[in-house]
Amino acid sequence: MIEPLTNNRFRVLEMIGSELSLIVNGTTHVPYKIPALERHATFGNFTNDLLLSNYSTVSFGGDSELSFLLPHRLQTVFNSVNVLEDVKFDSITLNPTFDRGFFDPLPVHESFKASLWGRPFEFFYNTSNITVNYPIPSIPQIMSVYVGYADYVQLVVNFTDGILVTDAAPHRSRILLQDHAGGVPDYVAAGAMLIIPEIAKVFYSEVNGGNVNFATYNETDPFILKDDIVQFRPAWREENPHARDWPYGITTSACPSDSEGLQHSSLTCGVRPQIRLRETRYALTLDTQGSG
Known part of the structure; x- marks a missing residue:
């Protein structure tokens, strides 16, 4: 060749x-x-x-x-x-000598906090123990869903004509958590639309054999999903410190007032924190029209 x-x-x-x-x-x-x-x-x-x-x-x-x-x-x-x-490599040594026990593994415990879980979940992580919280009590359409206890959280927003889910961890369907994106094929196969930054479309183009519907956005052309009660919009910019395709998902009431604030671990403003802001690699929507 x-x-x-x-x-x-x-x-x-x-x-x-x-x-x-x-x-x-x-x-x-x-x-x-x-x-x-x-x-x-x-x-x-x-x-x-x-x-x-x-x-x-x-x-x-x-x-x-x-x-x-x-x-x-x-x-x-x-x-x-x-x-x-x-x-x-600065240098290469042939046939080096090592102290006894040099390659013995260290007793390091890796847990789901690293978003990598290499074995089946214990009993309190299975889907029979799902907990739902309402970060804005006056808007029950906005839900924080977690398995076992509140550490890894999915933000779920119930619209009048569909459901939006942030993150798609595979343990929701396969009980093994690989990363935030492992469950995307299952959601897409079920009919979900993938909402992602424009630059990430190439990463997911082969999901479900290429049979996937996208809604994309960038810094100048936003994506907004809204009904009479709630709205969701992802925010993305270049040079994100975590990953290039990593946005923030913002959920509020459909018409938030000036007194409604914004809540995040590194940013707080306003009087009443009524907006839920969390990191998410992408969001997915499931159309529920006609499903009862």
């Missing part, structure tokens, strides 16, 4: 009976890329490749004539475009 930008020639080595392959530079004969094809519930089919570069000569055995090339730079590239990891 020939790389179109540099005209470098490469040879592809494949292991029979596996999905592993190695792309080798046809001139220098050093490994260039370890490609991987994966299937993701949200992103569909994609590539997750390890690129090797910045090779240098490393001697061994006390003989300067005994040497081989090792890469000093490793990059993990998603879909041939997005660089997930970029690591450079």
Whole structure:
């Protein structure tokens, strides 16, 4: 194969009976890329490749004539475009010695607070123990829904013609929490519309085999969902400190008064905190017209 930008020639080595392959530079004969094809519930089919570069000569055995090339730079590239990891090595030591117990695991407990949960939920996390709070008591259409106790919360807004849900964790349908987006395919397959920042559309274009309806927005063209009682609007801007596609969901009454304030962990204004503001990767709407 020939790389179109540099005209470098490469040879592809494949292991029979596996999905592993190695792309080798046809001139220098050093490994260039370890490609991987994966299937993701949200992103569909994609590539997750390890690129090797910045090779240098490393001697061994006390003989300067005994040497081989090792890469000093490793990059993990998603879909041939997005660089997930970029690591450079200052030095490489062959056959190093380690103290006994160096690789023994530390007793670190990871919980759902990191939004990563690698095992089935305990009894108080299952869907038989769902709790609903009303952050604005005078507006019961705005609900905070959580499983077990109030740590990971979904904001649910009940409109006259549909339901809006922020976040779509997979434990709502599969009892395993992977991240905030793992349940998106289930919601979309059930008929939900995906409300996301415009720049995130490419990330979710393969959900449900590409059969997904989007409502997108950006800094200048907002999205507002409103009926006679409540309204919801997501706020997004470039250079978000958490992630590029991370907005804030704002829910208020349909016509909030000047005395109604805004509530958030890092921002408080007004007299009465009547607006619920929380972080959310996206929102989903389910049309309930005609469903009774």
